[in-house]
Amino acid sequence: MNLAYHMATGGGGDDRPRLPGSLHLNRRLGQWLRFHAEGRVTIRPGKVELGQGILTALAQIAAEELDVALARVAVAPAATPDSPNEAVTSGSLSVQECGMALRHACAAARAIHLSVAAQRTGVPIEAIRVEDGAFLGPRGEAVGSYWAQADEALLDCEAPPDARPKPAAARRVAGTSAPRLDLPDKVFGAARFVHDLRLPGMLHARVVRPPSRGARLLAVGEGALPGDARLVRDGSFLAVLAAEEHVAEAAAARLAARATWEERDTLPEEAALADWLRTAPAEEGVVAERGEAPPALAHRVRAAFLRPYLAHASLAPSCAVARWEGEALEVWTHSQGIYNLRTDLSKTLRLPPERITVRHREGAGCYGHNGADDVALDAALAARAAPGRPVRLLWSRADELAWAPLSPATLVEVEAGLDAAGSLASWRMEIAGNGHSSRPGRAQEPTLLAASHLAEPFAVPPAINPPLAAGGGAQRNAVPLYRVPHLRIGLRRITEMPLRTSALRGLGALVNVWAIESVMDGLAALAGADPLEFRLRHLDDPRAAEVLRRACAMAGWAGRARAEGTGMGLGLARYKGSGAWCAVVAEIAAEAAVRATRLWIAADVGEAINPDGVANQIEGGAIHATSIALKEAVRFDRRRVTTESWESYPILRFSEVPAVEVHLVPRPEEPPLGAGEAALGPTIAAIAAAIHDALGVRPRALPFTPEAIAAA
Amino acid sequence: MVAFTLNGRAAAVELPEAVPLLAALRGPLGLSGPRYGCGAERCGACMVLVENRPAYACTLPLGAAAGKAVRTVEGLGGPEAPHPLQTAFLAEQAGQCGYCLSGILVSAAALLEANPAPDEAAVRAALEPHLCRCGSHNRILRAVLRAAAAMREGRGGAP
Ligand code: FES
Ligand code: FES
Numbered sequence: 019m020n021l022a023y024h025m026a027t028g029g030g031g032d033d034r035p036r037l038p039g040s041l042h043l044n045r046r047l048g049q050w051l052r053f054h055a056e057g058r059v060t061i062r063p064g065k066v067e068l069g070q071g072i073l074t075a076l077a078q079i080a081a082e083e084l085d086v087a088l089a090r091v092a093v094a095p096a097a098t099p100d101s102p103n104e105a106v107t108s109g110s111l112s113v114q115e116c117g118m119a120l121r122h123a124c125a126a127a128r129a130i131h132l133s134v135a136a137q138r139t140g141v142p143i144e145a146i147r148v149e150d151g152a153f154l155g156p157r158g159e160a161v162g163s164y165w166a167q168a169d170e171a172l173l174d175c176e177a178p179p180d181a182r183p184k185p186a187a188a189r190r191v192a193g194t195s196a197p198r199l200d201l202p203d204k205v206f207g208a209a210r211f212v213h214d215l216r217l218p219g220m221l222h223a224r225v226v227r228p229p230s231r232g233a234r235l236l237a238v239g240e241g242a243l244p245g246d247a248r249l250v251r252d253g254s255f256l257a258v259l260a261a262e263e264h265v266a267e268a269a270a271a272r273l274a275a276r277a278t279w280e281e282r283d284t285l286p287e288e289a290a291l292a293d294w295l296r297t298a299p300a301e302e303g304v305v306a307e308r309g310e311a312p313p314a315l316a317h318r319v320r321a322a323f324l325r326p327y328l329a330h331a332s333l334a335p336s337c338a339v340a341r342w343e344g345e346a347l348e349v350w351t352h353s354q355g356i357y358n359l360r361t362d363l364s365k366t367l368r369l370p371p372e373r374i375t376v377r378h379r380e381g382a383g384c385y386g387h388n389g390a391d392d393v394a395l396d397a398a399l400a401a402r403a404a405p406g407r408p409v410r411l412l413w414s415r416a417d418e419l420a421w422a423p424l425s426p427a428t429l430v431e432v433e434a435g436l437d438a439a440g441s442l443a444s445w446r447m448e449i450a451g452n453g454h455s456s457r458p459g460r461a462q463e464p465t466l467l468a469a470s471h472l473a474e475p476f477a478v479p480p481a482i483n484p485p486l487a488a489g490g491g492a493q494r495n496a497v498p499l500y501r502v503p504h505l506r507i508g509l510r511r512i513t514e515m516p517l518r519t520s521a522l523r524g525l526g527a528l529v530n531v532w533a534i535e536s537v538m539d540g541l542a543a544l545a546g547a548d549p550l551e552f553r554l555r556h557l558d559d560p561r562a563a564e565v566l567r568r569a570c571a572m573a574g575w576a577g578r579a580r581a582e583g584t585g586m587g588l589g590l591a592r593y594k595g596s597g598a599w600c601a602v603v604a605e606i607a608a609e610a611a612v613r614a615t616r617l618w619i620a621a622d623v624g625e626a627i628n629p630d631g632v633a634n635q636i637e638g639g640a641i642h643a644t645s646i647a648l649k650e651a652v653r654f655d656r657r658r659v660t661t662e663s664w665e666s667y668p669i670l671r672f673s674e675v676p677a678v679e680v681h682l683v684p685r686p687e688e689p690p691l692g693a694g695e696a697a698l699g700p701t702i703a704a705i706a707a708a709i710h711d712a713l714g715v716r717p718r719a720l721p722f723t724p725e726a727i728a729a730a
Numbered sequence: 731m732v733a734f735t736l737n738g739r740a741a742a743v744e745l746p747e748a749v750p751l752l753a754a755l756r757g758p759l760g761l762s763g764p765r766y767g768c769g770a771e772r773c774g775a776c777m778v779l780v781e782n783r784p785a786y787a788c789t790l791p792l793g794a795a796a797g798k799a800v801r802t803v804e805g806l807g808g809p810e811a812p813h814p815l816q817t818a819f820l821a822e823q824a825g826q827c828g829y830c831l832s833g834i835l836v837s838a839a840a841l842l843e844a845n846p847a848p849d850e851a852a853v854r855a856a857l858e859p860h861l862c863r864c865g866s867h868n869r870i871l872r873a874v875l876r877a878a879a880a881m882r883e884g885r886g887g888a889p
Pocket of ligand 1: 766
C-alpha cells in the first residue's frame with residue numbers, strides 16, 4: 019500500500035545504512051526540507067493530506083526537531099518529480115514512514131547547521147542552543163540561524179545515519195494538540211480543494227459512463243450539442259468538453275441519451291452472493307497454520323459471516339484537472355500516490371513518465387483507493403482534445419458511488435472450539451473474496467478505470483492481496499490475537515473480478531475482526547464466562563489487555579444494567595497485528611431498526627504526535643464503522659451497480675450518530691502508530707455483540723438491518 | 731441577466747435562469763465555499779441561505795434567487811472577522827476533510843438566528859440534511875452549541 023508494501027515485496031533490500039521510514043529510499047536531505055532567508059522552513063513530505071490531518075502532525079515533528087515555531091513551518095504540496103517518492107498515503111502508516119523520516123531529516127539538518135555555526139564562531143556545538151530558529155551561544159549571544167545560513171547548499175547531501183532526534187521527554191511541540199493547519203481554510207470556504215482549482219482558459223469536462231459493466235459503445239447518434247460543447251471519444255470512453263460547467267453537464271446528459279451500447283450480463287446473482295464467493299475460480303492459500311488439531315473439543319462454534327461490497331462514498335465526487343502541452347502532460351489530482359498514478363498514466367497514454375507532472379491537491383475525505391486516480395486519467399483523455407487548455411473533469415455522484423473501486427464482498431467461515439477446561443483449543447477460518455488492492459503503479463497493466471474502455475483496451479488485472487508483512491488485504495487481522503494452540507487460516511482469492519475491488523479503510527479487518535470477536539463471544543457463553551474475562555484469559559499482549567480494560571471501565575461494563583431493548587457489546591483488535599490497539603464498547607437501542615447510542619473507545623497508538631488529531635481520527639473511524647455496520651451495502655443486478663445515489667446508498671446521518679468517548683493510553687516513549695483505521699473492526703464487532711445482548715441473536719450478515727437480524 | 735444580493739453586495743450574472751444557483755456562485759461569481767456533492771438535495775454540501783433560510787444551491791434555479799438576499803459561508807465571516815460559529819468550529823477542531831463544513835456552517839447560522847438557545851436535539855435536527863463522511867458529527871454538534879452559548883453571552887465563540 020505504501021513503503022511497507024514495497025519492502026515486503028522485495029524493495030529496499032540493500033546494503034546502505036538503514037535510515038528511518040521513507041528516508042531510506044529518499045536519502046537526500048534537501049528533498050525533505052529547505053530553509054528560507056525570510057525566516058521560514060518548507061517541508062516537503064511525499065505523503066498527502068486526505069482529511070486525516072497528517073500535514074499538521076508532520077509540521078509539528080519538524081518544528082520540534084528544528085526548534086522553530088510551528089507557524090514558521092510551511093508544507094509544500096507533493097508533486098513529481100521533486101517530492102520524495104513515498105508511494106501511497108495509506109495503511110495508517112504516514113507517521114511511521116513519513117513522520118519518522120522527517121524527524122530524522124530535521125535532526126540531521128539541525129546538527130549540520132549547528133556545526134557550521136560552531137565552526138565559524140568557535141563556540142562549541144554543545145554550548146549552542148536553538149530558539150525559534152536562532153542559534154544562541156552560552157551568554158545568549160547570536161551565533162547564527164537557519165535563516166542566515168539558508169542559501170548555502172548545506173542540505174545538498176545524503177542524510178547521515180547517526181542523526182539523533184530529541185528524547186521523548188524533551189519534546190514540547192510533538193505530543194501536543196496543535197490546531198490543524200488546514201482547518202481555517204475549510205471553515206472560511208477557501209479554494210483549497212482540487213475542485214476549486216481555476217486556471218486561465220480552463221474548460222470543463224464530464225464523462226458519459228457506460229450504462230453497465232462490460233458495455234461497449236456502438237454508436238453515438240448525430241445531433242447538436244448545447245453551446246460550445248464537443249465530444250471526445252476513444253473506444254467506449256466518451257466525454258464532453260465545454261467552456262462552462264453547466265454546459266458540459268447538459269451536453270453529457272444529451273449525449274448519454276444518444277449513445278447506443280452493447281450490454282451483457284457480467285455480474286453474479288446478488289441473492290446468491292455467498293455461493294459465488296464459495297465457488298468462483300480462486301487461488302487458494304494458507305495465511306497462517308500452527309499446532310495440531312486437538313483430538314476432542316468440549317465446545318465448538320461454527321459460523322459464517324457475510325459482508326457486502328462497500329463504497330467509499332466520499333462527500334465530493336472525484337475530480338482532476340489536466341493540461342497537455344505538446345507531448346507533456348500536467349495533472350492536478352487528489353490521488354493517494356502521485357508517483358504510482360504517474361506510472362499508470364504513462365502506461366495508458368504511452369507517454370514516458372518524465373513527460374508527466376503530477377501535482378497533489380486536496381480532495382474531500384479519502385478512505386482508501388477511490389476514484390481519484392481514475393478521474394485523473396479521464397481528465398487527461400478529455401484534455402488531449404484541447405491542447406494547451408487546462409481541463410477540469412468532475413465525476414457525477416452516480417459514478418462516485420457505482421464506478422469507483424469497491425471494497426470486496428467477503429465470506430468468512432469459522433470453526434473454533436474449547437477444551438474441557440474452557441480454554442481456546444482450535445481455530446479454523448476460511449476467507450473468500452476478491453483481493454483488496456487494484457492500486458495503480460503495481461501491476462503490469464494499468465488499473466485506471468478508463469484504460470479498459472479505450473479503443474485499444476487494457477485488460478483489468480484482478481485485485482491482489484498485499485502480503486501479510488505489509489498488512490495484508492483480505493487476510494488483514496485474520497489471525498486472532500488470542501492464545502490458541504491450533505490454528506489454520508485459509509484464503510480464497512477470487513481471480514475473476516466482476517466488480518472492480520480495491521482498498522477501503524480497514525480492508526479485511528472489517529469482517530475478520532467482527533467474525534473473530536463474534537465467535538469469541540459465542541465461545542465465552544459456552545464456557546459460562548463474561549466476554550471481558552474470557553478475552554483477558556486468552557491475551558498474552560499486555561497493551562491489548564489494557565485497552566480492553568480501559569474501554570470496559572469507561573463504559574461501566576462490570577456493573578452494566580440490562581434494560582429492555584438495549585444492549586452492550588465489546589470488540590478488540592490490534593490493527594494489522596502490528597499497528598494500534600483499540601477496544602470499543604458499544605451500546606445500542608433495538609427499535610424499528612438498530613440504533614447505536616454510545617461508543618466508548620480506548621486506543622493505544624504509541625506516541626501520539628497530535629493527541630486531539632488522533633482522537634478525531636478514531637472518532638471518525640468509529641462513526642464510519644457504525645455506518646457500515648447498520649446501513650451500507652452496494653447493490654447490483656446482473657449488469658450494473660444499482661446503488662448510485664444517497665437514497666440507495668444511505669450513510670449515517672446526524673440523527674443516527676452515537677455519542678463517542680475516546681481515551682488514548684499515553685505512550686510517549688513508544689514508536690507512533692497510525693490511528694485512522696484502528697477503530698473500524700472493533701466498532702463493527704462491538705455493535706454486533708450489543709445486538710446479541712439486546713435481542714439474543716448474533717447477526718451473520720452486514721449491514722445489521724432488521725432483515726439481516728431476522729435471518730440470523 | 732439575474733441580479734440578487736450576495737453576501738450583502740449587489741451581484742449580477744449572465745446565465746440562463748434555469749441553471750442551478752450553485753453554477754453561478756462557483757462559476758462567474760468566483761466563490762468556492764458552496765460545494766458540489768450530489769446535485770440532488772441529498773448531502774447539503776451546496777447549502778446557502780436565501781432570505782436567511784437554508785436552500786440547496788445545487789437544484790435551486792438561478793432565476794429563483796432574483797432580487798433575493800443570498801448568503802454563503804464566505805458571507806458569515808473571514809479570517810479577520812470570523813463568525814462565532816467559525817471560531818467555535820476551530821476551537822472544537824470540528825472537521826477532518828472539511829468538505830461538508832461550508833453547508834453545515836450556513837445551516838447552523840440559520841438555526842442560531844431563529845433559535846439562539848437550541849439543545850443538542852435541535853442542532854441535530856437542523857443538520858439532518860447534511861452528510862459528513864469523515865464522522866466529525868459530535869465535534870460539529872459541540873461547536874454549534876459552543877457558538878450558541880458564546881453568542882448569547884455576546885462573545886465571539888473563542889475558548
Ligand atoms: S450538492 Fe446539493 S445537496 Fe448535495
Ligand atoms: S469533515 Fe469530511 S465530510 Fe465532514
